[in-house]
Amino acid sequence: MIVLSSDNIRIAKELDMVLFRNRLKEYAVKIGMGLVNQTKLITAASELSRNMLRYAGEGTALIEIVNGQRQNGVRVTFSDKGPGISNIEQAMKDGFSTGKSLGLGLPGAKRLVSEFDIKSTVGKGTTITITKWKNG
Amino acid sequence: MKLDTAKILQKRKKQILELWMKNQLVDFSLREDLMSNEELTVQSEELVDVLLQALSDVNLDDIHSIALTPVHEALEGISISRAKQGYSPRETGTFVFSLKDALLSILQQEIKNDPVQLLEESLKISKLIDSLGIVTFETFIKGREEVILRQTDEIAEISTPVIRVWDGVVAMPIIGTLDSARTQVVMESLLQEIVDTSSNIAILDISGVPAVDSLVAQHLIKTVSATRLMGAECIISGIRPEIAQTIVHLGIDLSGIITKATLASALRHAYSLLQLEVRKSAVK
Numbered sequence: 001m002i003v004l005s006s007d008n009i010r011i012a013k014e015l016d017m018v019l020f021r022n023r024l025k026e027y028a029v030k031i032g033m034g035l036v037n038q039t040k041l042i043t044a045a046s047e048l049s050r051n052m053l054r055y056a057g058e059g060t061a062l063i064e065i066v067n068g069q070r071q072n073g074v075r076v077t078f079s080d081k082g083p084g085i086s087n088i089e090q091a092m093k094d095g096f097s098t099g100k101s102l103g104l105g106l107p108g109a110k111r112l113v114s115e116f117d118i119k120s121t122v123g124k125g126t127t128i129t130i131t132k133w134k135n136g
Numbered sequence: 137m138k139l140d141t142a143k144i145l146q147k148r149k150k151q152i153l154e155l156w157m158k159n160q161l162v163d164f165s166l167r168e169d170l171m172s173n174e175e176l177t178v179q180s181e182e183l184v185d186v187l188l189q190a191l192s193d194v195n196l197d198d199i200h201s202i203a204l205t206p207v208h209e210a211l212e213g214i215s216i217s218r219a220k221q222g223y224s225p226r227e228t229g230t231f232v233f234s235l236k237d238a239l240l241s242i243l244q245q246e247i248k249n250d251p252v253q254l255l256e257e258s259l260k261i262s263k264l265i266d267s268l269g270i271v272t273f274e275t276f277i278k279g280r281e282e283v284i285l286r287q288t289d290e291i292a293e294i295s296t297p298v299i300r301v302w303d304g305v306v307a308m309p310i311i312g313t314l315d316s317a318r319t320q321v322v323m324e325s326l327l328q329e330i331v332d333t334s335s336n337i338a339i340l341d342i343s344g345v346p347a348v349d350s351l352v353a354q355h356l357i358k359t360v361s362a363t364r365l366m367g368a369e370c371i372i373s374g375i376r377p378e379i380a381q382t383i384v385h386l387g388i389d390l391s392g393i394i395t396k397a398t399l400a401s402a403l404r405h406a407y408s409l410l411q412l413e414v415r416k417s418a419v420k
């Protein structure tokens with residue numbers, strides 16, 4: 001996969017999320033992604049960046065335009081150095097939340113994108129990578 | 137013989153700073169209205185300090201070295217504060233690039249006997265400062281974006297009007313993102329208006345909300361519950377097709393809430409709840 005362009009954004013407060021979402025939209029528009037996929041991507045990214053803020057305090061989001069086999073896509077990598085997730089399988093279940101919330105962020109984000117990858121080490125942090133293909 | 141540029145520059149730190157200050161002060165664009173000369177000196181000194189410190193730890197060839205992180209941080213701090221104070225990009229750019237002149241003239245004095253070395257070291261310094269220039273612009277623009285966002289926020293705050301669309305029906309169009317603070321404002325003014333106008337139907341129009349994630353959805357659900365506690369019904373309108381699909385995939389359950397695609401259909405629903413009928417008048 002070839003990376004065509006990228007942007008690394010630090011997310012440490014609510015305002016950064018707005019900035020990040022705007023930037024992500026620019027990338028999606030740049031590769032000609034349709035409105036529905038754009039909205040799905042931005043919503044998934046919104047969930048994951050809020051998780052970083054809420055559970056890890058802060059983190060970074062790397063936005064990249066990637067060149068897949070048949071089409072371009074936008075890939076976002078969320079990395080934080082927070083507490084990590086001890087039971088990923090449980091965290092990925094609908095309705096599981098340690099924050100008295102809906103528990104839809106992780107599983108919902110996974111349903112909204114084309115590819116979803118999560119790696120987490122307790123005490124070290126969490127890295128989640130999502131990719132949305134232009135027509136995916 | 138290997139030359140140690142970092143050491144040479146370290147030794148001439150005082151002159152570098154003086155020269156740089158001189159370069160900055162002669163620049164016609166210097167903004168004494170925004171920052172006093174003393175402040176500028178402090179800022180410049182700070183940057184020269186971290187830069188020279190970093191140079192002694194880092195190979196000059198490697199402009200991506202992490203040893204440069206403190207320099208980037210100092211620069212980011214400076215350019216963000218400049219963006220917010222209203223400096224122009226030119227002024228901020230000049231700040232960094234005039235340092236190049238100072239560093240290069242000192243190098244020229246120190247390595248004047250070896251033109252090949254001088255050229256090589258000058259190119260490295262040049263490349264380094266250019267990369268710092270890029271960092272400066274990136275953060276400068278980010279600073280500006282933050283200013284714009286804050287203003288957008290403020291505008292949104294004052295422009296969340298509640299409209300009486302009919303006797304007993306109030307509507308509230310929401311434009312922009314719906315964060316926790318904003319929800320509070322929306323909820324308070326909506327509930328107050330329901331009391332003031334003794335309305336029993338409220339329409340919350342989200343046509344202007346760019347995305348509905350789980351937090352926004354929770355805010356909407358809370359607003360609807362609060363409205364119901366006041367004895368009024370709440371309709372959410374302006375659910376665009378892309379938003380509807382996203383909500384379904386996300387897994388949010390809005391089935392307990394009356395939702396409509398457009399404000400018009402919400403209004404029609406309100407009329408039917410009030411047992412009103414809108415008809416074309418009969419032709420005479």
Ligand SMILES: Nc1ncnc2c1ncn2[C@@H]1O[C@H](COP(=O)(O)OP(=O)(O)OP(=O)(O)O)[C@@H](O)[C@H]1O
Binds near residue numbers: 092
């Ligand atoms: N970046 C992270 N670092 C540490 N823990 C996390 C992180 N992201 C998620 N978690 C854990 O995974 C759980 C599930 O996350 P998810 O986003 O699905 O739900 P939630 O944030 O609790 O609720 P919602 O997102 O619906 O408001 C969280 O409650 C939290 O314990």
Ligand SMILES: [Mg+2]
Binds near residue numbers: 047050051104105106
């Ligand atoms: Mg979440």
